[in-house]
Amino acid sequence: MTAPLVGVLALQGDVREHLAALTAVGARAVRVRRPGELAAVDGLVVPGGESTTMANLAVRSGMLEPLRAAVRGGLPVYGSCAGMIMLADTVLDAVEGQQTIGGLDVAVRRNAFGRQVDSFEGAVRLAGVPGPPVHAVFIRAPWVERAGPEVQVLGRVEGGAADGKIVAVRQGRLVATSFHPELTGDLRVHALFAELVGEAAAERVRDQATGGGVGAGAVSEGSQS
Template identity: 75%
Template sequence: MSTDSVRPVIGVLALQGDVREHVAALQAEGADARSVRRPEELADVDGIVLPGGESTTIARLAGRFGLLEPLREALRAGLPAYGTCAGMILLADRLVDAPPGQPTVGGLDVTVRRNAFGRQVDSFESGVDLAGIGGGSLQAVFIRAPWVEEAGPGVEVLGRVVGGAADGRIVAVRQGNVVATSFHPELTGDRRVHALFVDIVRAHLAEQAGADAGNERGKST
């Protein structure tokens, strides 16, 4: 059976940030998208989106709602995740220019610099080419955005800034089932990154189904 017919359940962490825009983009790409605020809701999803917003606020609320450790455990177990802007910060294993003790979920072997492009008034749009995504450049919206200072050997760099003072800075990465972008594709109407993530979730579900079938065959012999 083609994985295109699978309608995965993808959660959007709904503690703060641009949740509705992600839900709409995921639904348009064939996912059953829903808000996640509690551990029991996280347990029912096939993938999770960590949206933009304020990373310290989201991390604090995730701790208050008892979600930080369940999120860490889920990602360690292979749950696909996509983080935009603040979501990239939350998925990073290491941070630069972060408040002392700011927690992250982790899952990406990267060092991320918070507010790397400047303050809110320095927000901008720029075309970004992403590896593995056809159709030309994406018009990327950067709002108090981070960038990746350093990526580990298992991390695929999907996109970099071209031109200007930040030329060459990494703004999109993937490590296995985890994707992160510095920018906000949910704000532009260009759903190609969301389509990529939905495909990642579908592929993960297919792998799980194959493994489960193999285990059942092993029990019957």
């Protein structure tokens, strides 16, 4: 089977790093800036960057509603740092008028770990990721303060003032982390997401072969956070 086509939302943020990581795990990786490009991919990464800027650009470029429709349609999406904020249904300290793609039943707090000077690195154990803890880079990172009943908590901070804070979650085909695996050379989070995208693409092919419904990638109509 052809490797899945995974887009990286290229409005703002660390796009190149995600493209490189996805390519390294065997996915076909492309930039996504327009609704037509979004409709062509099997999965999408919303990168780290600046969440308010990313949201404003999504609105101005006409991408916000197609992104929301794609999530509702079952497109696998992974958000890192600002991408987690963009996928959250609730942002606790949002700036006035800030919009998100939504889809994840979580409440996140922007810049929860502090400002740029408070950026740090640490080890996070992630459910579903074999091997030792992931080396995580937190840059003005959010954390999850509330997770809904259908949200699986994949990872938490261990130790320190933020002990127990949720920094990785999954809900169906949506995955989000507070940290930046694309900056570390540890490809396991991207490999996990590429596997999820591949499974969704294979399911879509089976549905089409049997006369099933609209595929996961169909569209019916976010290093700071």
